[in-house]
Amino acid sequence: MSALAYDIKSSTAVVRAWGGNVKVRLYLHWPFCRSRCAYCDFNTRVASVGYQEAYRTALLAEMGMWASMLGRAGKTIRSLYLGGGTPSCMSGDETAALLSTAAERFGLEDGAEVTVEVNPATWAEDDYARAVFGGANRFSVGVQSLHDGTLRVLSRPHGAEEAMEALRAALDSGARSVGADLLYGLPAGCEGTFLDSLEKLMGLGIHHLSVYALSPGAKTPLARMAARGEVALPEDEAVAEEYLAAVEILVRRGYEHYEISNFCRPGHRCRHNLAYWRREDYLGLGAGAHSKLGGLRFWNERSLLRYLRTIGEGRLPVSGWEVVTGEEAREEMVMLGMRTSRGVSERTVSHSSGRLRELARGGLLDISGGRVKLTPRGMLVSNLLIADLLWS
Ligand code: SF4
Numbered sequence: 001m002s003a004l005a006y007d008i009k010s011s012t013a014v015v016r017a018w019g020g021n022v023k024v025r026l027y028l029h030w031p032f033c034r035s036r037c038a039y040c041d042f043n044t045r046v047a048s049v050g051y052q053e054a055y056r057t058a059l060l061a062e063m064g065m066w067a068s069m070l071g072r073a074g075k076t077i078r079s080l081y082l083g084g085g086t087p088s089c090m091s092g093d094e095t096a097a098l099l100s101t102a103a104e105r106f107g108l109e110d111g112a113e114v115t116v117e118v119n120p121a122t123w124a125e126d127d128y129a130r131a132v133f134g135g136a137n138r139f140s141v142g143v144q145s146l147h148d149g150t151l152r153v154l155s156r157p158h159g160a161e162e163a164m165e166a167l168r169a170a171l172d173s174g175a176r177s178v179g180a181d182l183l184y185g186l187p188a189g190c191e192g193t194f195l196d197s198l199e200k201l202m203g204l205g206i207h208h209l210s211v212y213a214l215s216p217g218a219k220t221p222l223a224r225m226a227a228r229g230e231v232a233l234p235e236d237e238a239v240a241e242e243y244l245a246a247v248e249i250l251v252r253r254g255y256e257h258y259e260i261s262n263f264c265r266p267g268h269r270c271r272h273n274l275a276y277w278r279r280e281d282y283l284g285l286g287a288g289a290h291s292k293l294g295g296l297r298f299w300n301e302r303s304l305l306r307y308l309r310t311i312g313e314g315r316l317p318v319s320g321w322e323v324v325t326g327e328e329a330r331e332e333m334v335m336l337g338m339r340t341s342r343g344v345s346e347r348t349v350s351h352s353s354g355r356l357r358e359l360a361r362g363g364l365l366d367i368s369g370g371r372v373k374l375t376p377r378g379m380l381v382s383n384l385l386i387a388d389l390l391w392s
Helices: 003-010 013-020 049-070 091-108 125-133 148-153 158-172 192-204 219-228 234-251 271-277 304-312 324-336 344-360 376-380 382-391
Strands: 023-030 076-084 108-118 138-146 177-184 208-213 258-259 262-264 283-285 290-293 296-300 318-323 364-370 372-373
Touching: 013 324, 023 049, 023 091, 023 271, 049 091, 049 283, 076 091, 076 271, 091 108, 091 125, 108 271, 125 158, 138 158, 148 158, 148 192, 158 192, 177 234, 192 208, 192 234, 208 234, 234 258, 234 376, 258 271, 258 324, 271 324, 283 372, 318 344, 324 344, 324 382, 344 364, 344 372, 344 382, 372 376, 372 382, 376 382
Parallel strands: 023 076, 023 283, 076 108, 108 138, 138 177, 177 208
Antiparallel strands: 208 262, 258 262, 283 290, 290 296, 296 318, 364 372
């Protein structure tokens, strides 16, 4: 084991990298789901209550290790995000207890954003209010569609009405902000259901919307069904049209398009996710969680068993790390910054300024006020464009 690895595990390098006045963007990972969706290849599993309880104990222990390592002075949570997986496999009370412990151990900045991801199949109405009592002020509800047929194709564990009830409960809970995720680019037979779901969500007064193109992981049931011809996925052009239609509708209805996939009413941007796109520091706890502190990036054991075992031995479950060089930092800044409506400074990509103008003439980039941004059409091919800007 190198000196750096030793240092991370004994925490001194991390504390040095971070400096004395620690401001934490804290992410807590919950790697369990109630059931597996047909398109998802995330590293999550369906597990017994006992297994989840053991994980919860380990997560609290990891939190304790970091909190005591960083000491009390100056550390503050700027935002807290409980994601997964499905954190709402825990009850509202258990969620509240986890959030309260994090706040107590690290200190919570006034007005800090505290988000919990919720699956509509999990919580009763009062669970939302209980989580708010524990400090949650933002819910991100995994809706994906408000049509029963589409939800069945996706093997979601809830129906459309259940999703509507979850959203109403979240809106009535006292949380400051409620967001929903929706999928577009749905299989044949689900045409029209994405834009209709979008309308219903706007009608409910949802503050934040994330829209993602359905992209079944290679070994998922939906990908296998598509390979066998049992399900027909739409052509790229149809998917692009749907995205552009959503952008047009949402912007017309007053939602800010602040990141490729994210829209919100004014004042409801997800501050935690914005911090990732701005390359701010964050600490991720839980199996497979990633962290970035200064020029140091490190990640936890992905395997649940190894994560539990390492914590059980009283050690931090860090399994890998890298030092980010100046050039890598610049590339990250462009890759992440170009995802957002702020874009990046023209100077950051000035080595390809001729190419920039060409892409702007083609309607893919917007260059103004010394900043370069993707247009909605550019967002459709963001990966290609960003590679072009960085390496052409
Ligand atoms: S899509 Fe969400 S709820 Fe479904 S299996 Fe993946 S992480 Fe779990």
